[in-house]
Amino acid sequence: MEVRVQNLRKEFDRFPALHDVSLDIRSGELIALLGPSGSGKTTLLRLIAGLESPTEGLIYFGDEDASKKTVQQRNIGFVFQHYALFRHMTVLDNVSFGLNVRDGARRPPKAEIRRRALELLDLVQLSGLEKRYPAQLSGGQRQRVALARAMAVEPNVLLLDEPFGALDAQVRKDLRKWLREIHDRTGHTTVFVTHDQDEAMELADRVVVMSQGAIEQVGTPDEVYDSPNSPFVFGFVGQSNCLDVRVNDSEIWFEDRPLGLKVEGESDGDAQLYFRPHDIELRDGCGGCIAGLLTTSRRVAGTRHIEVDIGKGHPPIELELSPSQAGALDRSRIAFRPTRWKLFR
Amino acid sequence: MALDTSLQPTKVRSAVTEHRFARWTLILASLVFLTLILLLPLSAVFVEAFRKGAGPFLEALQDEETFSAIRLTLIVAGVSVPLNLSFGVAAAWAIAKFEFKGKAFLTTLIDLPFSVSPVISGLVFVLLLGANTHLGHWLSAHDIKILFAVPGLILATMFVTFPFVARELIPLMQEQGTGDEEAAISLGASGWQTFWHVTLPNIKWGLLYGVLLCNARAMGEFGAVSVVSGHIRGQTNTMPLQVEILYNEYNFTGAFAVATLLALLALVTLVLKTLLEMRYSEEIAASRRH
Amino acid sequence: MALGLTLTWLTFLILIPLSGLAWRSSELGWVKFLAIAFDPRTLSALRISFGAAFAAACINAAFGVVLAWVLVRYRFPGKRVIDAMVDLPFALPTAVAGIALATLYAPNGWIGQFLTPLGIKIAFTPLGIVIALVFVGLPFVVRTVQPVMEEIDKEVEEAAATLGATRLQTIFRVLLPGLAPPVLTGFALAFARGVGEYGSVIFIAGNLPFRSEIAPLLIVIKLEEYNYAAATAIAAVMLVMSFIMLLILNLIQSWSRRRYGYGA
Numbered sequence: 001m002e003v004r005v006q007n008l009r010k011e012f013d014r015f016p017a018l019h020d021v022s023l024d025i026r027s028g029e030l031i032a033l034l035g036p037s038g039s040g041k042t043t044l045l046r047l048i049a050g051l052e053s054p055t056e057g058l059i060y061f062g063d064e065d066a067s068k069k070t071v072q073q074r075n076i077g078f079v080f081q082h083y084a085l086f087r088h089m090t091v092l093d094n095v096s097f098g099l100n101v102r103d104g105a106r107r108p109p110k111a112e113i114r115r116r117a118l119e120l121l122d123l124v125q126l127s128g129l130e131k132r133y134p135a136q137l138s139g140g141q142r143q144r145v146a147l148a149r150a151m152a153v154e155p156n157v158l159l160l161d162e163p164f165g166a167l168d169a170q171v172r173k174d175l176r177k178w179l180r181e182i183h184d185r186t187g188h189t190t191v192f193v194t195h196d197q198d199e200a201m202e203l204a205d206r207v208v209v210m211s212q213g214a215i216e217q218v219g220t221p222d223e224v225y226d227s228p229n230s231p232f233v234f235g236f237v238g239q240s241n242c243l244d245v246r247v248n249d250s251e252i253w254f255e256d257r258p259l260g261l262k263v264e265g266e267s268d269g270d271a272q273l274y275f276r277p278h279d280i281e282l283r284d285g286c287g288g289c290i291a292g293l294l295t296t297s298r299r300v301a302g303t304r305h306i307e308v309d310i311g312k313g314h315p316p317i318e319l320e321l322s323p324s325q326a327g328a329l330d331r332s333r334i335a336f337r338p339t340r341w342k343l344f345r
Numbered sequence: 346m347a348l349d350t351s352l353q354p355t356k357v358r359s360a361v362t363e364h365r366f367a368r369w370t371l372i373l374a375s376l377v378f379l380t381l382i383l384l385l386p387l388s389a390v391f392v393e394a395f396r397k398g399a400g401p402f403l404e405a406l407q408d409e410e411t412f413s414a415i416r417l418t419l420i421v422a423g424v425s426v427p428l429n430l431s432f433g434v435a436a437a438w439a440i441a442k443f444e445f446k447g448k449a450f451l452t453t454l455i456d457l458p459f460s461v462s463p464v465i466s467g468l469v470f471v472l473l474l475g476a477n478t479h480l481g482h483w484l485s486a487h488d489i490k491i492l493f494a495v496p497g498l499i500l501a502t503m504f505v506t507f508p509f510v511a512r513e514l515i516p517l518m519q520e521q522g523t524g525d526e527e528a529a530i531s532l533g534a535s536g537w538q539t540f541w542h543v544t545l546p547n548i549k550w551g552l553l554y555g556v557l558l559c560n561a562r563a564m565g566e567f568g569a570v571s572v573v574s575g576h577i578r579g580q581t582n583t584m585p586l587q588v589e590i591l592y593n594e595y596n597f598t599g600a601f602a603v604a605t606l607l608a609l610l611a612l613v614t615l616v617l618k619t620l621l622e623m624r625y626s627e628e629i630a631a632s633r634r635h
Numbered sequence: 636m637a638l639g640l641t642l643t644w645l646t647f648l649i650l651i652p653l654s655g656l657a658w659r660s661s662e663l664g665w666v667k668f669l670a671i672a673f674d675p676r677t678l679s680a681l682r683i684s685f686g687a688a689f690a691a692a693c694i695n696a697a698f699g700v701v702l703a704w705v706l707v708r709y710r711f712p713g714k715r716v717i718d719a720m721v722d723l724p725f726a727l728p729t730a731v732a733g734i735a736l737a738t739l740y741a742p743n744g745w746i747g748q749f750l751t752p753l754g755i756k757i758a759f760t761p762l763g764i765v766i767a768l769v770f771v772g773l774p775f776v777v778r779t780v781q782p783v784m785e786e787i788d789k790e791v792e793e794a795a796a797t798l799g800a801t802r803l804q805t806i807f808r809v810l811l812p813g814l815a816p817p818v819l820t821g822f823a824l825a826f827a828r829g830v831g832e833y834g835s836v837i838f839i840a841g842n843l844p845f846r847s848e849i850a851p852l853l854i855v856i857k858l859e860e861y862n863y864a865a866a867t868a869i870a871a872v873m874l875v876m877s878f879i880m881l882l883i884l885n886l887i888q889s890w891s892r893r894r895y896g897y898g899a
Contacts, residue, residue: 051793051797071797072796072797072799072800076797077797078793078794078797080790080793080794082788082790084788084794085791086794086795086809087813097795097800097808098798098799101795101798101800101801101804102799146794149794149798150798153798153799361793361796362802363802364802368709371705372711374701375702375705376717378698378701379702379720379721382766382769382773383721383723383770384720385739385745385746386735386736386739387723387735389735389738389745390731390734390735393735393738462831462833462873463831463833463834463851464833464851464852465831465851465854465870465873465874468854468858468867471858472867475863477863558725561725561726564728565726565727565728565729565730565731567729567730567834568729568831568833568851571833571855572858584728585729585730585731585834586730588728588730588731592737597738600734604730604731604735607727607728607731608727611723611726612726614726615719615720615723615726618726619715619719
């Protein structure tokens with residue numbers, strides 16, 4: 001089921017949480033709403049769910065206008081960060097709940113409901129725990145029950161609100177992989193909200209980067225990482241460095257030196273140069289490069305992170321080098337030039 | 346697409362509230378229930394007291410027996426409440442700050458008067474101190490009158506109102522823990538100094554609250570006091586007992602006049618209670634933070 | 636609290652009746668004790684006390700939940716005042732409540748006068764006792780349920796709604812079961828209070844033996860006759876019966892706490 005959001009605006013007591021957001025979600029895709037707190041991602045999710053109503057704008061499920069439907073009528077599945085399981089019901093009853101509350105014609109017979117619930121529990125790898133109560137489960141298990149419960153109603157779209165936010169780092173990692181597998185198996189259209197860009201990049205088919213109530217960029221993880229279209233996206237997704245530079249005659253100048261970087265079709269003037277710590281090459285001597293003093297050097301997993309002080313009150317530049325590159329440094333003066341970069345005005 | 350009004354969506358009711366109709370029905374039902382059960386009786390007290398006008402009302406209050414009933418109530422409360430206050434603080438202090446065997450027993454003993462009929466509470470004292478018991482014989486031999494005299498009233502009142510202060514303080518003191526006291530002692534303060542300067546300020550709002558409830562009950566206690574009182578007019582009748590006597594004599598104005606005073610006491614208690622709850626919760630939050 | 640109540644009864648059951656009974660049984664003996672305990676007037680008084688307390692506690696349980704709901708979830712003018720008023724039965728002396736209720740429901744009373752032509756008698760009947768006990772027990776369920784209701788997680792309600800449950804279904808299947816333990820606790824407290832209540836009841840009840848005479852009153856009557864033996868016996872029976880009822884309620888409560896999840 002595809003979901004289309006059109007010119008959505010939401011104000012809470014005059015506070016604008018979303019401005020004019022439009023988004024097309026393809027059927028069957030796993031899409032992430034990524035952004036810092038206050039970006040409006042959870043608001044957008046809840047609007048799609050019907051837990052809030054928009055101040056303006058429309059929401060379509062397939063061809064139908066869902067904006068006027070209540071949350072019960074939209075047939076969605078929602079997973080909360082803190083699970084929201086029904087404490088007084090067993091795991092099985094929790095999962096069967098959505099089917100049990102259906103009225104008359106739409107409700108399957110008891111045996112069928114039980115079968116489906118057990119099947120789902122099997123899917124989320126919790127068979128054997130159906131008689132337990134939520135209080136007797138770990139956080140990871142509870143979240144899996146929550147997911148099974150949401151899937152039991154065969155939802156049009158699955159919505160997850162920071163589903164792994166309350167879990168330990170290791171459990172989070174495991175569940176990420178597992179969610180991807182479940183998605184590939186079941187094929188539900190899935191939207192999940194996260195502020196963790198690793199999670200978004202690892203899981204999603206497409207990433208929607210949001211900031212301050214608006215969408216900054218929509219694209220695959222590759223697109224968003226390699227071709228960010230705004231300073232915010234560049235800075236939020238992955239690490240970045242930023243330098244104030246000047247464009248002069250299609251050449252980029254930093255301070256009083258050209259960097260040896262050519263740029264086509266840009267008018268002269270001030271600009272900001274963004275590049276990632278690992279998109280650099282070290283240079284000997286400097287015909288056109290950035291130079292500074294090595295201040296710190298740390299080993300992080302398989303790379304070496306170094307900080308370079310380029311003086312004159314600029315913030316330190318962070319670079320990532322492979323251990324062999326780092327090993328070859330035998331002096332404290334570093335000269336480098338970005339290999340991939342983007343210019344923003 | 347032309348600019349059309351469909352861009353303004355219909356308001357969809359929030360998922361977690363009821364239909365307006367249901368809400369107001371429930372509110373109305375609650376208000377009707379409360380009016381019937383609470384407000385009507387309360388207003389009946391005042392209306393009946395002034396049914397014959399302000400004159401008879403004031404006369405009733407100035408009746409000699411009524412006057413001594415008022416005095417007696419004040420005496421009984423004036424003795425019971427401070428005593429219960431001290432014992433309550435002591436008990437709470439012992440339970441909250443120390444470990445000893447039989448703590449649970451002591452705690453349930455404190456709760457005892459709450460769960461027992463006031464008549465049975467009074468009965469206990471009659472059985473213990475009555476004329477035909479050992480203790481009773483001893484007392485009358487020494488010409489000490491407890492039952493059917495003021496001391497008996499005080500004892501019975503203390504019995505039924507004892508829990509109020511203790512129950513308020515025990516959880517409060519348990520929550521506050523012993524950290525502050527230990528710090529004070531390590532700095533050289535004596536036990537008494539620690540209590541006065543460290544413990545007491547921490548519990549002052551809980552204390553006030555307990556005293557308030559204790560007093561309301563002490564002044565209004567009926568069942569237990571009725572049993573031990575002997576109903577000697579002018580001597581062993583507290584205000585509630587006086588109300589009963591006047592009512593049974595069909596002196597309605599008199600009965601309701603005294604009842605009015607008690608009702609006013611109740612209302613003042615409620616107001617102070619609410620105020621303390623508002624201030625108190627800040628205090629709790631504050632003491633939790635530190 | 637409920638555990639404490641049980642232990643209390645245990646303690647009290649040991650202390651008082653034993654001493655009273657032990658002392659009195661030297662002149663009474665078991666036979667006479669049982670004769671008093673099963674005397675028709677005694678049985679009737681006990682039946683009236685326990686029956687009325689039970690009925691009143693049920694009414695208070697139902698309305699208590701509604702009141703707590705309204706106070707916790709809705710906003711309306713005067714809510715603060717209403718919330719404070721719920722504690723009135725705690726603060727008002729029982730004798731005052733007693734004469735006020737008697738005046739309201741007497742045949743020519745404020746309310747009684749409208750009911751008499753309809754053939755409904757409240758004063759001097761068990762119905763009057765029930766109403767008095769409803770007054771007395773009102774705060775109990777409300778105050779035990781309120782804090783629990785305040786803690787209800789809005790997300791759980793939202794989850795139920797996303798799964799397709801109507802508002803009614805959410806309330807009855809998801810919210811109310813979680814409230815069972817505090818409701819039972821409040822019920823137990825209201826019931827215990829109602830059984831022993833004296834001052835609020837004796838005025839409206841009329842105290843007609845076998846009709847509207849409550850057990851505590853019977854104790855007082857026996858005391859005034861200096862029939863200490865009978866008074867003690869009736870008190871002992873009251874205590875035993877209350878203990879049994881509270882034990883049952885306690886068991887139901889811990890069963891429901893286990894069944895319906897931890898932490899009411």
